[in-house]
Amino acid sequence: MSAITRAEVDHLAALARIAMSDDELDQLAGELDVIVGSVAKVSEVATDEIPATSHPLPMTNVFREDVVETPLTASEALSGAPAAEDGKFLVPQILGDEQ
Amino acid sequence: MSDVTRLSAAELAEQLGRGDVTSVEVTQAHLDRIAAVDPAIHAFLHVSSDEALATAADVDARRAAGEPLHALAGVPIAVKDVVVTKDIPTTAGSKILDGWIPPYDATLVTRLRQAGLPILGKTNMDEFAMGSSTEHSAYGPTRNPWDETRIPGGSGGGSAAAVAAFEAPLAIGTDTGGSIRQPAAVTGSVGVKPTYGGVSRYGLIAMASSLDQAGPVTRSVLDSALLHELIGGHDPRDSTSIPESLPELVAAARGGDVAGMRLGVVSQLSGDGYEPGVKARFDDALALLADAGAEIVEVSCPSFDYALDAYYLIMPSEASSNLARFDGMRFGARTLPDEGPVTAERVMAATRGAGFGPEVKRRIMLGTYALSAGYYDAYYGSAQKVRTLIQRDFAAAFDKVDVLVSPTSPTTAFELGAKLDDPMAMYLNDVATIPANLAGVPGISLPSGLSSDGLPAGFQILGPAKADDRLYRVGSVLERLLEQQWGGPLLAQAPTLEVA
Numbered sequence: 001m002s003a004i005t006r007a008e009v010d011h012l013a014a015l016a017r018i019a020m021s022d023d024e025l026d027q028l029a030g031e032l033d034v035i036v037g038s039v040a041k042v043s044e045v046a047t048d049e050i051p052a053t054s055h056p057l058p059m060t061n062v063f064r065e066d067v068v069e070t071p072l073t074a075s076e077a078l079s080g081a082p083a084a085e086d087g088k089f090l091v092p093q094i095l096g097d098e099q
Numbered sequence: 100m101s102d103v104t105r106l107s108a109a110e111l112a113e114q115l116g117r118g119d120v121t122s123v124e125v126t127q128a129h130l131d132r133i134a135a136v137d138p139a140i141h142a143f144l145h146v147s148s149d150e151a152l153a154t155a156a157d158v159d160a161r162r163a164a165g166e167p168l169h170a171l172a173g174v175p176i177a178v179k180d181v182v183v184t185k186d187i188p189t190t191a192g193s194k195i196l197d198g199w200i201p202p203y204d205a206t207l208v209t210r211l212r213q214a215g216l217p218i219l220g221k222t223n224m225d226e227f228a229m230g231s232s233t234e235h236s237a238y239g240p241t242r243n244p245w246d247e248t249r250i251p252g253g254s255g256g257g258s259a260a261a262v263a264a265f266e267a268p269l270a271i272g273t274d275t276g277g278s279i280r281q282p283a284a285v286t287g288s289v290g291v292k293p294t295y296g297g298v299s300r301y302g303l304i305a306m307a308s309s310l311d312q313a314g315p316v317t318r319s320v321l322d323s324a325l326l327h328e329l330i331g332g333h334d335p336r337d338s339t340s341i342p343e344s345l346p347e348l349v350a351a352a353r354g355g356d357v358a359g360m361r362l363g364v365v366s367q368l369s370g371d372g373y374e375p376g377v378k379a380r381f382d383d384a385l386a387l388l389a390d391a392g393a394e395i396v397e398v399s400c401p402s403f404d405y406a407l408d409a410y411y412l413i414m415p416s417e418a419s420s421n422l423a424r425f426d427g428m429r430f431g432a433r434t435l436p437d438e439g440p441v442t443a444e445r446v447m448a449a450t451r452g453a454g455f456g457p458e459v460k461r462r463i464m465l466g467t468y469a470l471s472a473g474y475y476d477a478y479y480g481s482a483q484k485v486r487t488l489i490q491r492d493f494a495a496a497f498d499k500v501d502v503l504v505s506p507t508s509p510t511t512a513f514e515l516g517a518k519l520d521d522p523m524a525m526y527l528n529d530v531a532t533i534p535a536n537l538a539g540v541p542g543i544s545l546p547s548g549l550s551s552d553g554l555p556a557g558f559q560i561l562g563p564a565k566a567d568d569r570l571y572r573v574g575s576v577l578e579r580l581l582e583q584q585w586g587g588p589l590l591a592q593a594p595t596l597e598v599a
Contacts, residue, residue, distance in 0.1 A: 032468060056540075
C-alpha cells in the first residue's frame with residue numbers, strides 16, 4: 001500500500017527536527033515503508049460507522065482549588081539546562097537577521 | 100544471617116518487623132550483590148548506595164523508636180530509569196538526557212520514599228522505553244540472568260533482570276505495550292500492568308500518554324500486590340488518575356480462590372507464532388486452574404488480530420509529540436551543528452540527531468508520518484477506530500468470563516542481536532500484551548515454567564478495568580499450585596551467576 005520515498009523521509013526528518021545522515025535516510029526509507037505497509041491493515045476494519053477512541057478511559061477536565069503552592073526555584077528549574085545566564089535559559093538565536 | 104537477597108519482599112518485611120535483620124543489613128546485602136553480578140548483567144544504569152543506606156538507617160531508627168511503619172518499610176527497591184527521581188540521575192536510557200538530575204520526584208517515588216523503601220538505583224531500559232529487548236539502551240544491553248547471551252525482555256529488561264538476579268527484591272517498571280509483562284515472562288519474574296490511571300503517571304517520562312502505565316516487577320504475586328497498593332491510588336497531579344480507590348489487592352493475593360471463576364482463553368493469543376514449549380506450559384497451568392475449580396471457556400476477540408498494527412500507529416504518533424520536548428533548549432544535552440548558522444532550529448535538529456538512537460528516530464518518524472496531512476485518516480484515524488473495536492471485544496469477553504488468559508509472550512528470551520535488524524520481528528514480541536494497553540485493562544504475567552529450551556515462559560491474566568484484584572486472586576492460586584510442583588519458586592532454579 002505504501003511507498004515512502006527517500007525525499008519524503010528527508011521531509012519528515014525536517015518536520016521532526018532531526019538531523020540525519022544520508023545513510024540513516026536510506027535505511028529509514030526502507031524500514032518505514034515495511035512498517036507502514038504492515039500496519040496499513042487497520043484500514044481493513046476501520047469502517048465509517050465505528051467511532052474513534054483516543055483514550056482508554058472517559059476523559060474529563062480536572063480542576064483544583066486555586067491555592068498557592070511552592071514551585072521549583074529558578075535555580076532548580078535551570079539546574080538541568082544546557083546553558084543559563086542571569087537566571088534565565090540561554091538559547092541560540094531564534095529569529096533570523098531579517099526579523 | 101541467611102542470604103537475605105533470596106527472600107521475597109513479604110518475607111523480608113516480616114523479618115524486618117520481627118527485628119531479625121535491619122534494613123541497613125538488607126540494603127547492604129543487595130548493594131553487595133549488585134557489585135558482584137551487575138558487571139555481567141548490567142541491570143543498573145546508576146546505583147545510589149549512599150542514599151539507599153541513609154534511608155535504611157533512618158527506617159531502622161524509626162522502627163527502633165517504635166514508630167508505626169509501612170509494611171514494606173526498609174525493603175529496598177530498584178526504579179526504572181524512565182521515572183524521575185530527585186537528586187538521582189535519570190536518563191530514560193538515552194544519551195540526550197545523559198547526566199540529567201531531576202529537581203523533583205515522580206509521585207510514585209514520593210510514595211516509595213514516604214513508606215521508607217531504600218532506592219537502590221535506576222534500572223536499564225530501551226531508550227525512552229522503545230523496544231522489546233533492552234538492546235536499544237544508549238548505555239548497552241542488559242543480559243538475561245538465565246542465559247547471559249539472551250535478552251531480558253524490554254523495555255524494562257533492567258528492572259526484570261535486577262529482580263531475577265537477586266539484585267533487588269522489588270522493582271518499578273512501566274508498560275506501554277508490554278514492557279513490564281514481557282520482561283517478567285522471559286526472566287521468570289512477576290510483572291503487573293495496573294488499570295490505566297491506577298498508578299499516577301506524574302513524573303514518568305512520557306512515551307505514549309494514552310498507553311503508558313507504571314507497575315510492579317517482583318518475584319511473587321503477593322509482593323506485586325503489596326507494591327501495587329503502595330504506589331497506586333488517586334493523584335491530583337495526574338489528570339488521568341482514577342479518582343476511585345484501588346480494590347483490595349493484598350487481600351486478594353492472600354485469599355486467592357478460583358473455584359467457580361470463569362477463565363477465558365483468548366483464541367487469537369495462543370495460536371500460530373507461539374512456541375510449542377511456551378504453549379505447553381500455558382496448557383499445563385490452565386489444567387491446574389481447572390483442577391482447582393475454575394471453568395475454562397474459549398473466547399474469541401477477533402479485533403486483537405489488528406491490535407499490533409493499531410499500536411504501531413498510535414504509539415509512535417503520541418511519542419513523536421511527547422518527545423518534541425527534547426530539543427536541547429531547557430534540559431539535557433545540546434549539540435551544535437557542524438557547520439552553518441547556530442540558530443535554535445538548527446541546534447534542535449543537531450541535538451536530536453546526535454541524542455536519539457535508531458529506534459527512537461524510527462518511531463518519531465513513523466509517528467510524524469502517521470499524523471501528517473493526507474495520511475492522518477488512513478493511519479492514525481483508522482487505528483483509533485480499531486481501539487474502539489478492541490475495547491468492544493474486551494467488554495463482550497468480560498460479559499462471559501471473569502478474566503482472560505494467554506501466554507505472555509510468544510517465545511522465550513531470544514539471543515542478543517537476533518532481531519535488531521528486523522523491527523517488525525521485534526515488534527511481534529508484544530503481540531499478546533498490547534491489547535490490554537489499547538483498552539486500558541490490567542494484566543499480570545507470572546512464571547508458567549520452563550519451556551523446552553530451559554528458559555522461563557509467562558502466563559498472562561487480564562481483567563476488566565478497575566478489577567485488578569482479580570489478577571491477584573487467580574495469579575496467587577496458580578503460583579501456589581505451580582510452586583508445589585516445582586518445590587519452590589521458579590527463580591530458585593535459575594543458574595547461579597558468576598560473582599565478580
